[in-house]
Amino acid sequence: MDTNKTETALGILNKQLNQPLLAALEVCARCGICAEACHYYVAEPKTDYIPATRAEQLRKVYRSEHDFLSRILPGWTNYARITDDTISELADIAFTTCTLCYRCTTNCPMGVDTPLLMTTLRTMATATGNAPEMLEMLADAAVEKGKDPSIYLDYFLDSIRDMEKDLQSLTGNPDARISVQKKGAKILYVALAGAHTILPAAAIFETIGEDWTLSIFEASNYGVFLGDPARAKTIAKRIVDEANALGVKEIVISECGHAYYAMRWTAPNWFGDEFDFRVRSIVEVIAEYIQQGRLTLDPSANPGPLTYHDSCNLGRKGGVIEEARIIMRAVTNNFIELAPSRDEAYCCGGGSGLVALPEAFDIRMLAGKPKADQVMRSGATIVAAACENCRLQLGDLSEHYGLGVGVIALADLVVKAMRLPGAKDSLEEKITAQNSLVEK
Amino acid sequence: MHNIIIPQLIAGLAIVFTLVAFGWRLKVFNSLARPIDRAPARGSIKQGLLYAYTLGMAPWAKESTRRHWLSYIRGVFFHIGIFLGLGILVISPWINLFPTWLRITLSTGAGLGALLGLAGFVARFIDPNLKALSTPDDYFAVLVVSVFLATACLGLSFLATLPIFYIISAFMLIYAPFSKIRHCIYFAYSRLFFGRFTGIRGVLPHQQQVLR
Numbered sequence: 001m002d003t004n005k006t007e008t009a010l011g012i013l014n015k016q017l018n019q020p021l022l023a024a025l026e027v028c029a030r031c032g033i034c035a036e037a038c039h040y041y042v043a044e045p046k047t048d049y050i051p052a053t054r055a056e057q058l059r060k061v062y063r064s065e066h067d068f069l070s071r072i073l074p075g076w077t078n079y080a081r082i083t084d085d086t087i088s089e090l091a092d093i094a095f096t097t098c099t100l101c102y103r104c105t106t107n108c109p110m111g112v113d114t115p116l117l118m119t120t121l122r123t124m125a126t127a128t129g130n131a132p133e134m135l136e137m138l139a140d141a142a143v144e145k146g147k148d149p150s151i152y153l154d155y156f157l158d159s160i161r162d163m164e165k166d167l168q169s170l171t172g173n174p175d176a177r178i179s180v181q182k183k184g185a186k187i188l189y190v191a192l193a194g195a196h197t198i199l200p201a202a203a204i205f206e207t208i209g210e211d212w213t214l215s216i217f218e219a220s221n222y223g224v225f226l227g228d229p230a231r232a233k234t235i236a237k238r239i240v241d242e243a244n245a246l247g248v249k250e251i252v253i254s255e256c257g258h259a260y261y262a263m264r265w266t267a268p269n270w271f272g273d274e275f276d277f278r279v280r281s282i283v284e285v286i287a288e289y290i291q292q293g294r295l296t297l298d299p300s301a302n303p304g305p306l307t308y309h310d311s312c313n314l315g316r317k318g319g320v321i322e323e324a325r326i327i328m329r330a331v332t333n334n335f336i337e338l339a340p341s342r343d344e345a346y347c348c349g350g351g352s353g354l355v356a357l358p359e360a361f362d363i364r365m366l367a368g369k370p371k372a373d374q375v376m377r378s379g380a381t382i383v384a385a386a387c388e389n390c391r392l393q394l395g396d397l398s399e400h401y402g403l404g405v406g407v408i409a410l411a412d413l414v415v416k417a418m419r420l421p422g423a424k425d426s427l428e429e430k431i432t433a434q435n436s437l438v439e440k
Numbered sequence: 441m442h443n444i445i446i447p448q449l450i451a452g453l454a455i456v457f458t459l460v461a462f463g464w465r466l467k468v469f470n471s472l473a474r475p476i477d478r479a480p481a482r483g484s485i486k487q488g489l490l491y492a493y494t495l496g497m498a499p500w501a502k503e504s505t506r507r508h509w510l511s512y513i514r515g516v517f518f519h520i521g522i523f524l525g526l527g528i529l530v531i532s533p534w535i536n537l538f539p540t541w542l543r544i545t546l547s548t549g550a551g552l553g554a555l556l557g558l559a560g561f562v563a564r565f566i567d568p569n570l571k572a573l574s575t576p577d578d579y580f581a582v583l584v585v586s587v588f589l590a591t592a593c594l595g596l597s598f599l600a601t602l603p604i605f606y607i608i609s610a611f612m613l614i615y616a617p618f619s620k621i622r623h624c625i626y627f628a629y630s631r632l633f634f635g636r637f638t639g640i641r642g643v644l645p646h647q648q649q650v651l652r
Binding site: 017018019020022023024026027028029030031032033034035036037047050052053056068069075076077078105106107108109110111112113264265266267268269271272273274278279315316317318319321340342343344 | 469470472473474475476477478479480482483492497502503504505507508511512515567568569570572573574575576577578580618619620622623626627629630631633634635637638641642643644646
């Protein structure tokens with residue numbers, strides 16, 4: 001047994017032990033009512049996939065350290081001391097068999113915060129070198145990029161100039177621009193890597209004459225997936241500093257579930273204060289434009305049938321639920337709700353970094369089966385999702401389960417419904433075009 | 441009467457012990473940090489809390505309790521029975537002053553609670569998921585509480601058996617702070633954090649109910 005690793009893991013557990021964590025560790029009655037709330041269990045009903053079983057793995061460790069009865073009668077409470085082997089087993093549970101979707105919590109009569117327990121396990125695993133290598137690499141790359149943006153700034157600006165030509169042809173407006181880091185702009189738009197999250201938003205902003213500018217940073221925050229508050233804060237700080245330096249009134253996050261959740265709900269806690277600017281998702285902003293009548297949309301542009309998948313980070317964990325419906329109803333006459341949806345929606349199975357792990361392909365296909373079944377039952381031919389990871393997962397699910405559905409972002413549907421001069425005629429073309437933008 | 445004073449005294453001391461032990465646990469709990477949500481609210485924390493403690497507990501409020509409504513309602517009434525049993529313990533020294541109809545009502549309530557507890561005990565043996573999840577403490581805790589309720593029922597029906605009720609109560613009360621039974625003191629906090637989380641984000645109460 002590696003004493004240092006064990007001590008580190010236990011040190012993390014003790015350091016993280018606050019009121020919500022202690023309540024989550026103590027309050028579970030092991031009634032098992034949470035079983036079917038978990039998409040893994042729905043896909044394969046085995047006890048390992050019951051949220052309470054997962055959470056018990058951390059509770060056993062907690063009891064070995066903090067419970068009197070467990071110390072004198074270990075078998076009575078099934079306590080377990082942590083070892084090197086169990087740390088890697090716990091890491092596997094936390095990183096690959098839970099997507100932190102919060103569905104078990106909303107379904108628990110006690111409100112047990114199992115995602116909090118799994119995040120604590122992720123923190124313990126990351127601190128002891130047991131986190132998935134890919135997530136470590138992506139988080140470190142983001143931290144490095146933030147240290148000296150000048151390394152890639154010229155290349156980034158060149159690609160934006162190219163994109164500007166695409167924007168002008170799409171909007172039919174030769175004056176359409178993608179301004180980068182413009183001081184005093186109202187909105188700082190933070191996109192993901194790739195033109196596909198920049199161009200549609202730019203088309204919307206430019207068409208309605210919004211005062212906006214583009215961040216040079218990506219919205220993704222892999223520190224969040226690692227359960228590593230230090231790296232997560234460092235990654236978020238680049239954008240917070242940029243927003244403060246530019247004096248923007250608002251940060252608008254691209255269609256990305258975890259990036260929105262991190263910046264909107266968690267980052268103010270990392271920095272210990274409310275921000276001087278507002279943080280919203282592009283979904284909220286577009287819905288507001290529609291409600292204000294600033295966007296003229298033709299719902300016949302997207303004949304469908306279309307459905308919408310609620311990202312857990314945006315919906316159940318973020319509250320952006322009805323805004324997506326406002327957009328869907330405005331861009332199509334043929335919108336079908338998945339059942340269940342909104343705060344009861346199933347996770348796509350690719351959340352919390354799982355979609356980035358090549359080694360987790362099989363398990364995420366399993367975890368996504370309830371979502372695939374839902375989509376199939378809906379009869380929709382197009383699935384819209386406001387989260388990049390969800391879209392990647394839904395695309396893979398479509399291929400894996402032979403759903404034959406197209407997957408698209410809300411902003412793309414909006415652009416299609418705006419009937420812009422350069423917009424692709426069919427949604428199929430639009431999806432193909434989006435795929436080529438992803439590659440760009 | 442001498443036969444009952446010593447068991448009564450033991451039960452009384454057990455009550456004091458449990459209150460002190462739970463008080464200590466709550467003191468430890470409250471000494472820990474409670475994270476503050478600094479993000480501006482999107483919904484209402486008050487509404488979230490109200491929902492978490494009221495309608496959010498209704499059997500129809502969650503997919504899980506809609507699916508397992510029978511075992512959920514069994515659990516709810518079992519817990520109501522426990523509080524009734526504790527009430528009976530507190531008022532039992534004056535039980536002779538109570539009218540017969542009240543004694544029968546309380547006895548019936550405790551008896552039903554005992555049966556529901558025993559049903560839960562059996563379910564842990566039968567249901568494969570519950571069996572896999574359960575620790576020996578889970579079985580023992582539900583059994584002890586069920587026996588406590590059964591003796592409460594018996595004690596009210598046959599006053600001569602009250603000493604047994606006191607001894608069982610004392611055992612249960614002393615066991616509670618060390619065992620799974622202590623989840624009762626964390627319940628309100630867990631719902632508090634749940635209500636805050638979903639309320640500030642505007643997730644619960646359900647948006648479509650609020651907006652439409």
